[in-house]
Amino acid sequence: xxxxxxxxxxxxxxxxxxxxxxxxxxxGHNAMYWYKQSAKKPLELMFVYSLEExxxxxxxxxRFSPECPNSSHLFLHLHTLQPEDSALxxxxxxxxxxxxxxxxxxxxxTRLTVV
Amino acid sequence: xxxxxQNSGPLSVPEGAIASLNCTYSDRVxxxxxxxxxxxGKSPELIMSIYSNGDKEDxxxxxxxxxxxxxxxxxxxxxxxxxxxxxxxAVNTSGGxxxxxxxxxTSLIVHP
Numbered sequence: 001x002x003x004x005x006x007x008x009x010x011x012x013x014x015x016x017x018x019x020x021x022x023x024x025x026x027x028g029h030n031a032m033y034w035y036k037q038s039a040k041k042p043l044e045l046m047f048v049y050s051l052e053e054x055x056x057x058x059x060x061x062x063r064f065s066p067e068c069p070n071s072s073h074l075f076l077h078l079h080t081l082q083p084e085d086s087a088l089x090x091x092x093x094x095x096x097x098x099x100x101x102x103x104x105x106x107x108x109x110t111r112l113t114v115v
Numbered sequence: 116x117x118x119x120x121q122n123s124g125p126l127s128v129p130e131g132a133i134a135s136l137n138c139t140y141s142d143r144v145x146x147x148x149x150x151x152x153x154x155x156g157k158s159p160e161l162i163m164s165i166y167s168n169g170d171k172e173d174x175x176x177x178x179x180x181x182x183x184x185x186x187x188x189x190x191x192x193x194x195x196x197x198x199x200x201x202x203x204x205a206v207n208t209s210g211g212x213x214x215x216x217x218x219x220x221t222s223l224i225v226h227p
Contacts, residue, residue, distance in 0.1 A: 042217050042218060096213045101146070101213050103161040103164050103205075104159075104215075106151075108158050109157075
């Protein structure tokens with residue numbers, strides 16, 4: 001496996017369900033991200049894990065909960081979602097160094113539909 | 116608030132023409148600039164990065180950066196129908212933040 005792998009590719013869930021999205025990166029990067037992409041909107045940063053730090057967008061509802069057990073794996077736990085949470089959820093990784101910024105490698109995304 | 120602006124398009128060009136995509140940003144201390152290509156239903160893919168003023172060429176793609184005017188552009192020469200996609204501009208600011216600000220993207224259509 002190479003790059004950034006996300007599973008599942010598609011997910012349909014009811015509002016009372018609990019599910020998790022999984023992301024794994026094989027690039028040796030030290031930062032991982034969750035983004036939400038809705039139609040006609042810019043990419044919305046949800047969470048960042050870098051060098052064991054967690055950064056979050058304060059506007060993300062608590063029904064989204066991230067977990068990063070190590071530098072290669074990232075999860076997004078979902079519970080009691082709303083229909084407006086239906087979107088493409090993208091995982092990304094990058095290398096972060098002092099004074100240097102590199103571009104992202106994105107996973108293939110999870111298309112989430114909340115019914 | 117840091118802003119990155121792109122014309123949403125669609126920008127329609129004939130096959131073989133030069134497609135010019137533009138991006139402006141508000142934060143004067145921005146230092147790193149990226150272009151991503153996103154095909155419909157797919158995830159974004161990094162295609163160009165540029166860090167200093169001037170042009171950077173990679174195959175049919177040229178990124179142009181003008182920090183004084185606060186814009187970055189992407190030129191695609193000899194456009195092909197396979198270039199039809201949404202192009203996202205992303206800008207990083209210095210000062211500790213490694214998290215870029217993304218524009219909304221420009222939809223490009225290359226017609227035969």
